[in-house]
Amino acid sequence: MIHALRAGACGIPFMPVGGMWGSDLVAQRPEFFQIMKSPFEGEPVVCVKALIPDYAIVHVQEADIYGNCRILGPTFQDILLTRAAKKTIITTERLVGTYRMQEEPKLTAIPHFIVEAVVELPGGAYPGICYPEYLTVDWDVYKAYQGAVKAGTVREFAGEVLKRRS
Amino acid sequence: MQEKVMSLSKAVDLIQYGMLLAVGGNAMHRNPTLFFLELATRPVENLKLCAAAIGIAGDILVATHQADTAYFGFFGLENEAGLAPGMRRAMEKDGSCRAVEGS
Numbered sequence: 256m257i258h259a260l261r262a263g264a265c266g267i268p269f270m271p272v273g274g275m276w277g278s279d280l281v282a283q284r285p286e287f288f289q290i291m292k293s294p295f296e297g298e299p300v301v302c303v304k305a306l307i308p309d310y311a312i313v314h315v316q317e318a319d320i321y322g323n324c325r326i327l328g329p330t331f332q333d334i335l336l337t338r339a340a341k342k343t344i345i346t347t348e349r350l351v352g353t354y355r356m357q358e359e360p361k362l363t364a365i366p367h368f369i370v371e372a373v374v375e376l377p378g379g380a381y382p383g384i385c386y387p388e389y390l391t392v393d394w395d396v397y398k399a400y401q402g403a404v405k406a407g408t409v410r411e412f413a414g415e416v417l418k419r420r421s
Numbered sequence: 422m423q424e425k426v427m428s429l430s431k432a433v434d435l436i437q438y439g440m441l442l443a444v445g446g447n448a449m450h451r452n453p454t455l456f457f458l459e460l461a462t463r464p465v466e467n468l469k470l471c472a473a474a475i476g477i478a479g480d481i482l483v484a485t486h487q488a489d490t491a492y493f494g495f496f497g498l499e500n501e502a503g504l505a506p507g508m509r510r511a512m513e514k515d516g517s518c519r520a521v522e523g524s
Contacts, residue, residue, distance in 0.1 A: 256473050256494040256523035260443070280522055287492070287521050303523065306443075306471050306492060310435065312478075313445030314453040321422035329450070332473045336443040344432050346456050353422075372432040373425045376455055383449040383477055392449055397502060400477070404506040409484040413461040420455075 257332065259287070262305035263339035275301040311340035313365065314379045316388065318347035322370025323356045323363050328386040334364055342371040346379040348388050378420070433459045441469040444479045448499045452476040461485050480505040486517045494523050 262270035269289075275281050281288040281301060289302050313333050317325040324345055326333060337343045343365060350373070356363045379385070382393035382400070396416070403412035433456065436442070446452035457478040470479040471492035480498070482488040484507025497504045511518040 256471070256492060259492070259523060260471070274524060278524070280524075284521050287523070306441065308443035308471060309437075309440040311443040311445060312453045312456055314451050314456070320424045320426050322425050323422075326451075329447070331445070331447040331450070333445045333451075336445060336472065340443050344435065344456070346429070346432075346453050350426070367422050367425075370425060372427050372435060374427060374429050374432045374456070376429060379453060379455045380446065380451050381454060383446075383452050383454055385451050392502065394501070397477075400481075401506050404484045404510055409481060409507065410461055413458040413481065413485075416458055417455070417462070 257335065259303045259306040260332065260335050260339040262303070263307040264335060267305060269302045269304050271300045272303050306339060308336065308340040309342075311336040311343045312346070313337060313343060314346045314376070314385065315365070316348045316385065317351045317355060318345050318373050319351055319353045319356060320373065321353065321367040322365070322373050323353065323367045324365035324370070325355065325362055326364040330364055337365050337369055343369050344372045344374070345370055346374045346376040348377050348379065348385060350375050429456065429459050432456070433463060436460060436465055436468070438465055439467045439469075441471060444470055444472040444475050446476055446478070447474045448476040448497065449502060450476075452478040454478045454481070457481045461487065475505070477505065480507040483507040483511045483518045486511065486515070488518055490519045490521060492521045492523065496520070
């Protein structure tokens with residue numbers, strides 16, 4: 256998956272993958288995995304098709320009004336996702352002044368020119384976790400979500416959660 | 422630099438039928454859950470999702486059958502939350518979402 260996104264970010268149609276040998280996934284999903292011969296020595300190599308998302312949607316702790324973002328704590332694959340995608344939509348715990356990016360430019364994880372929208376949305380990862388803003392899952396809400404999945408009422412659940420915030 | 426601040430509603434309007442969406446965060450961590458809850462109230466369908474670990478935000482669209490394909494390395498919520506409930510129902514029971522698993 257990482258290599259598929261890397262191929263997307265690099266603007267190339269596929270990328271060789273070092274692993275996957277012995278996995279049934281290669282045969283199960285030929286539209287995503289193919290085996291080709293290396294053009295150098297002729298040995299077989301597994302390749303994965305590029306993924307180019309229309310949008311990456313990323314929740315961050317700090318963004319300015321132009322879309323420059325800082326991620327506090329682990330970045331996971333978010334930097335790669337935003338480079339592979341055509342454009343990025345940001346939701347942020349808070350809007351900060353651009354001076355925050357200028358203080359430590361190398362900490363700007365996502366630059367403004369790949370961002371199309373910035374939404375100030377405190378609690379945007381709720382009922383999940385957003386270090387260091389909220390550190391535990393809201394288990395009551397999560398259990399309500401599990402119940403909604405079983406009952407087939409997730410759209411109604413979504414409406415209720417959003418209504419409670421407004 | 423151009424100012425890009427907008428409401429949640431306006432940002433969700435950008436998502437159109439059939440788009441491939443990359444989901445930030447990881448499982449229950451810094452997942453853009455409220456954005457996807459808002460998207461779940463809209464009629465947009467045939468969406469595709471991708472991430473190394475899609476998490477609860479993507480699970481919402483799989484549960485509502487708005488996502489028909491998910492590209493992932495891991496699709497679960499970890500710890501007490503276990504596997505993603507919408508994904509399990511859609512892929513094991515309803516058949517409404519195709520799993521394309523990498524590693």
